[in-house]
Amino acid sequence: METFSKDLLDAARGFTPADAVFKNALVFNPFICDWERGDLAIKNGLVLGIGTYKGKTEYDLSGSYIIPGLIDAHVHIESSLLVPREYARLVALHGTTTVIADPHEIANVAGVRGIDFMLAEREGAGIDIQYLLPSCVPATPVDKGGATLEARDLEQFIGCDGILGLGEMMNVPGVLAADPAIGEKLQLFSIRDGHAPLLRGNDLNAYILAGIQSDHECTRRDEAEEKLRRGMYIFIREGSTERNIADLISLVTWNNVARFCFATDDCHADILFEKGHIDRCVRRAVECGLEPELALRMATLSAAERFGLSDRGALTPGRRADFCVVDDLHRFSVKKVFVVGKEVIASQSFPPPSLPSPFACRIPSADEIRITGTGEARVIGLVPHQIITDSLRYTIEAQDIPDLNRDILKVVVCNRYRDKECAIGLVHGFLLKRGAIASSISHDAHNIIAVGVSDAEIHLAIDEVVRLRGAMVAVVGETSTILPLDCGGLMSTLPYPEVVKRLKDLHTVTERMGSLNDPFMYLSFLALSVIPSLRITDRGLFDVRELADVPLFIQ
């Protein structure tokens, strides 16, 4: 009970001055989804109350709005390409004061060591990073990345500062089959996030019955409504390429807003820098017709309540003095941010300790990445702005690949942990007319993945990634553009402005190559074996609904 002290109580009663008082602003109150006028007084990093107060420091915020600190309900920080402290530096400026992160990218690469690294980064991060432990490493029983986490590996984190619960349970078939290893993980924590794209009806009932409480994978309004009715918290996601606000936001009403949060899931640093974080979600939701007060309720108290964080989410007595100041509700441009009562100011970055990247990858030979055969082939179809893929079929002949007319390109996956043959597939939707891209980020095993129009450029791109022990690379002819990912092959230890710059360089190049927007984000999801429909792993094509490896050509 840090709040039960004479010092704080006397200040709350107005007998002694507060540390700071913010006057003349309209303060957002998520309990009533409305605004109120009054002095917001803070002391020792906590809210004393709204009322009539005097402070040692007083701020005149006439014409401004004070909003409780924004909360991201589900994010993989690794997807920003930044280490957590850099990520925190960046999103704090957008009004975010708490993120609920699942470190399952780094855990797939480095196991418990990866989680320890992410936990250590909380220190000095400025904002509060709370983690849910990765529940599915590897993502499915058939996957094999850099680590396997069993319940006994997770158990050691129970009660640790910064550990809130169990992260997205992606192994839906395992849950439905009552796999005992999943049961062991579920019973470790009372907070259990879900991941159940397109799951409906009685199977959805069973998944919820198993103890899973939330979902951030809804892409359809009726799907989200069904999950809402069955008692799930719905995290509406707006990531780099996974954008669900437009389709889902009309479901949010005054009456159910407590069950909705915002999540960014996977968002590159450049989007965070240029377009924002949860503030971007708020703006987007309002653009799509949601009342600003409901969007703010989602971004604050709803998320805090979902995770049992009763010390934040609203500016009521005794809660953390986490808040941001904006001067226009529609532009929603964050002017000032306070975390536990201290103003966030742009500060120097400092390099994190390194996390060596495991790399035992073999550069494939020219023969290995050559397609042979002819007939009706399975082709992965990108779905713009979505994480799901289509399972397409085209009649092809090997020598016609790349088929630029029909936009069918070769995709190659090389295991990064073991000396193993690579896998080859076909993909529709990248729109590349020349060159190749490759990356050491490919959810969730994070093998090396490349797509391109020529074997030589694909080869060079993979070579660069392996040489750097992690990178995003775009190759045109013999020229490479590179963002090194020296931290676990997933994150860069560069300061965020430098990462943003290099991402922009990559985008400039890929745009010239004819690519759709943000090709690296789509590339990174091509191997994600838990989201329908068709994927490619280091073993070859994978049908997610059947949970089975399938051949390139239909027999």
Place this chain on the structure above:
Amino acid sequence: METFSKDLLDAARGFTPADAVFKNALVFNPFICDWERGDLAIKNGLVLGIGTYKGKTEYDLSGSYIIPGLIDAHVHIESSLLVPREYARLVALHGTTTVIADPHEIANVAGVRGIDFMLAEREGAGIDIQYLLPSCVPATPVDKGGATLEARDLEQFIGCDGILGLGEMMNVPGVLAADPAIGEKLQLFSIRDGHAPLLRGNDLNAYILAGIQSDHECTRRDEAEEKLRRGMYIFIREGSTERNIADLISLVTWNNVARFCFATDDCHADILFEKGHIDRCVRRAVECGLEPELALRMATLSAAERFGLSDRGALTPGRRADFCVVDDLHRFSVKKVFVVGKEVIASQSFPPPSLPSPFACRIPSADEIRITGTGEARVIGLVPHQIITDSLRYTIEAQDIPDLNRDILKVVVCNRYRDKECAIGLVHGFLLKRGAIASSISHDAHNIIAVGVSDAEIHLAIDEVVRLRGAMVAVVGETSTILPLDCGGLMSTLPYPEVVKRLKDLHTVTERMGSLNDPFMYLSFLALSVIPSLRITDRGLFDVRELADVPLFIQ
């Protein structure tokens, strides 16, 4: 994770039959505050889901409504005059499946032994009784009842089945002054109920800052609105004589309903039997203009959420199959009730183990209860339907008491634990024209309290209470009408129909005596030293706002 079993998951998926399926009803879904149609399937006492299901037993509930089991957010079971198992038998028939009870009446009489008794009564109670531990025994530092509970006395109950948190913190001045003994109690639990009648402004901020989360003592709409804004859960109370729904219910909206619950606090068995329990609150709220769906949300999910009871409050997969069936939403007459999947049927009562009543009370002499003096006197003013009292002043002469014209009667309090002189005061509002009433229930110390028009009848009434070691007694001339309270002097071990009958007999007699409705409930609150304004304890008159004993005559 009792829900994570192949057996249950297969049934939820529809692969095997449910234990029971309830078909063709409209089911209330508090997550959307709306109704939905579908089969409600249950197994092993848990909800499997709403969907298309087959069951070993199937109920056709065409034309009916299914509602999650009703929850009382704050009640003192002792005030029903029934022991907990009898209370449970009675309220279950009204659709209540969970009560959050504070056993502070019996704790004031018998300390830890009293709490143990109440906990033991959970077994076989039919419904789920969850307790909050009494935070203020005695109610104020100046009171002295049968026991004192310090933090170290409460500590032993942490983690016990049926213990949820800390009950209503009534010692507002102690909280505001940061009394360390209060801090010790607050830090024992993360759920902490409040009790802060009329507390406003910065002092309210301080009270909330101290860690207190709810209030059930609001009597004014603006008071409740302020507490809502400051983040408190508001329990709207409708007890026997404390009725706040009419004044407060207009504050509840689609948007804030998650912050409101119903509470009965203190309700005699006859009201429960004749008018109902939380079902009565729902009807009353709807009569006062609230949408039925909002009233039902308050009575179900809102209360479950407030107490972190994620296993109930809605009929979603994995939650307890606690629900009731009604066939008309406006009459809201409960037809069937199910608790953990079993239908509640009227059953035989069984006598509880006895809890000896501590009684070391002396019958006062005729001299002791005689008023002497003249001048301007303090008179306690009853406020109809409210627990608060007025602090009135009348010019009186001792020999004029009782002053039936001005309705000023004598009230006597005798300490029941110690051989001590009794205290005398004056009260306005009972309207008695003859006779006297006495009771061993007087919150919270539960001394003997009596009011009447003649010293002889007051004397006889007190004598009967002491002789029976606990009772409610009405005396007219030499005739006594009695409800024995043999369990701690607070509860009767008789079956509820017998208690209801005897209460009615008492009401018939007191009505003939000219009394206002339900005089025993008002009588029981006259000594409650934590609710404004003027009270009488075993020491004499007590000014609640000043927290000071005051003389009868103003000097």
